Amino acid sequence: MTATFTAAGLAQRFGLDVMGDGEVAIEGVATLAAAKPGQLGFLANPRYRNQLASTGASVVVMRVDDAREAPMTALVARDPYAAFARIATLFEPVADQPAGIHESAVIAADAVIDSSAHIGPFVSIGARSHVGASAVIGPGCVIGDDCVVGAGCELIARVTLVTRVRLGQRVRIHPGAVLGADGFGLAMDEGRWLKVPQLGGVVVGDDCEIGANTCIDRGALDDTVLEEDVRLDNQIQIGHNVRIGAHTAMAGCSAAAGSAKIGRYCLIGGGAGVLGHLEICDQAVITAMSLVTHSIREPGEYSSGTPLMDNRSWRKSAARFKQLDKLFRGMRGGDKESS
Amino acid sequence: MTATFTAAGLAQRFGLDVMGDGEVAIEGVATLAAAKPGQLGFLANPRYRNQLASTGASVVVMRVDDAREAPMTALVARDPYAAFARIATLFEPVADQPAGIHESAVIAADAVIDSSAHIGPFVSIGARSHVGASAVIGPGCVIGDDCVVGAGCELIARVTLVTRVRLGQRVRIHPGAVLGADGFGLAMDEGRWLKVPQLGGVVVGDDCEIGANTCIDRGALDDTVLEEDVRLDNQIQIGHNVRIGAHTAMAGCSAAAGSAKIGRYCLIGGGAGVLGHLEICDQAVITAMSLVTHSIREPGEYSSGTPLMDNRSWRKSAARFKQLDKLFRGMRGGDKESS
Amino acid sequence: MTATFTAAGLAQRFGLDVMGDGEVAIEGVATLAAAKPGQLGFLANPRYRNQLASTGASVVVMRVDDAREAPMTALVARDPYAAFARIATLFEPVADQPAGIHESAVIAADAVIDSSAHIGPFVSIGARSHVGASAVIGPGCVIGDDCVVGAGCELIARVTLVTRVRLGQRVRIHPGAVLGADGFGLAMDEGRWLKVPQLGGVVVGDDCEIGANTCIDRGALDDTVLEEDVRLDNQIQIGHNVRIGAHTAMAGCSAAAGSAKIGRYCLIGGGAGVLGHLEICDQAVITAMSLVTHSIREPGEYSSGTPLMDNRSWRKSAARFKQLDKLFRGMRGGDKESS
Structure with a gap:
């Protein structure tokens, strides 16, 4: 049942060079620290170069400079991490998701499901929605009205597309994600909130990935849009x-x-926030838990917040932060008076 | 299938004045920037006033001062955004949710479901729970024991009411929301955590809205309470x-x-936090990602955090933040010595 | 239907001392402020000592020093909160979750379900997964391939174990939680993201609790691990x-x-973040919304952020924060020049 490959076979398949014995057999992948004989590891970060001597890996993917001194078979790649990622897919267990619609699924009469798609148990699909070729809709997913799931999409389980959500091809969505819920549109009207109807949809480009329990609201009038190859983590x-x-x-x-x-090729750190109606240019990097409070027009790295300190020291700095303006004014005043 | 209204008809229905041709037909709504002939837009923010000249909208909702110079039919409102919100509901697609219980639903023998309620597929409803008139329980919702869903509530899909959750009327809950899960009550007892039973419930007032994947825990002894017309966004x-x-x-x-x-008419910004056991008075505004670390007794706007900076500058300020107390002490010391 | 206990009976059951009438009957528990006759309260925080005179509680759990002056029957405990937590479990409603598999559940042919386990409606369980003795799998849960649910675990409802998730005994997971989704592993490859397969799993120790809508991703190569008695709140x-x-x-x-x-016996505050690849030693406390940006090697309390201020004052301090380095340099320069 376990797949086995030779180093030479992997090299040929992924366009890599072999240095050392090409006939060594590989049955799995691992970190250098954990690898055993018969496994393949990778060396991308020079920090781990010293693990080459001690690893049990039979084959290691690495750069040519490292390969010269490697004590095992090397697969030589310009980008060892990317090459490893490709090789590792060979060892990924594949779940059994045959084409067809599970008998428990509830599908609207006018929904269109490609015959090669897999629709799991307890799935419901609403009016006028389409599911494309080879798409996988896992257990418990809810697809509302007027949605499109492109070819090769995978909704792992318990994903909700509320309404007017259109996915491109090969979009992968993790459990608990909710796309197309009402945007938070409210008008205060004589002391009570008035709900503003959310008439737009969500458009997700090809090859996007949406993490577990992530939410993407649908637009108020126009659509909410993810261009191609956008990658969203969880929550x-x-x-x-x-x-x-x-x-x-x-x-x-x-x-x-x-x-x-938000522009193209941006990296938004964990817990970071972007205020509404702002624009962030291409290739901006926002560090973790920073708040973007104004538009960003130059590529580069941006941050807010304060560094971690022991609580006692932090309390002192925090108290000074509150006094900052007064303190600086006082000093300037003092300077003036003394001059 | 598309609804059509005249400007005059809309004016009459919503108590607005018409300036210009009242017979122009409206088949949809849009932003001024995107609107085409046959569509209705709105002008609330003076910043967009220049779009009046270029918009394709056949009718625009606006204030009387703007209407005088408008090149199209104007619907005059004191609050154009609220008037627009009301008009837009006419163009909201309505899903087909007929009264009755889907054959796949699993309902406890002693649960009480109003005959006008809609219970979707894969819904389970526990012991002694009630679902009121015209309520909509979408696909995959789980309603536990001893819950009440008031008349006109809408649980869109995959909503969980764990236990002892009592919703007022017209409460709208988005997918993935979890109400009534155990509060996080723990006592450290001889080196291990002891779980404190959570015996209370959750009470949600009329007209509240709860966003996707939002959680509201049930109380430890008393209830967790949302008064009427509270609006919670996602997550x-x-x-x-x-x-x-x-x-x-x-x-x-x-x-x-x-x-x-938290008081009445408060606005809590995105990502903001409120520590436990604090009180916030009515009409307090907390800006995004601020942490409320003490009770607030005066209405007004409150903030914490630091502004966004390019990372290189931020690193310098952050390093200074750590030294703030020492720096100020040193300067004062210096002042003293020099005087 | 309501359970009734005498003070003396509770004392015997939980190893406490009684002071006062041991025959008084208890039918429920409450806070001191809300308790009525027939109910039991507790006094753990000295701040609430003055409530002893006014409470309606018939019995109060408290320390021996407080018990001497108590006007009602006292149950004397060294740790009144922990003793109360134990007593309160007697009054927790117990849902009816009989052994057996609901007829709607979809179970893989090679999954192994203990005959004493409860499998609720709309549950799906994948290939080679095991569910142990007396485990409760609530409605709408999805258990993927190669998972293990230990004896006495409780998955309340709509929990997802994606794949390769192994739970110890008595693990409690709240609705919407997702364990074992793909980790966020990406390599940039010629201008596009390449997905790095996530081949590891998740291992959760005995007696852990996982809150509603919380996510725990599975490992890339090795496993993601929670040791025993770890307690995670929601989101x-x-x-x-x-x-x-x-x-x-x-x-x-x-x-x-x-x-x-993260080490043992740590407390991580609400909204706090820990950057990747860091280590936090045992018994570290991170205050709410702090960001851990470097490894922590000494037990103690750590913080970041700034205190809450009224927005007007905050704006001044925030502006000064941006100038901090320049201001300090200027002052030092000024000092030098003037000396």
């Missing part, structure tokens, strides 16, 4: 009418408020 | 025994820890 | 390959990024 909140550029990645617990526009 | 965490006053709105990813008491 | 994000030591508790909305290692 993220995307407000209505946000637009996220291609190849941007957001780490866990980050959030973008309504109508924020 | 919010409300601890046990919290009380939130009427008409308060909390934005995405905000949180209130156990036994916090 | 928490645990990245791949994180390790959390025994008896550590994390409050709502906190997060630990990939490969972080």
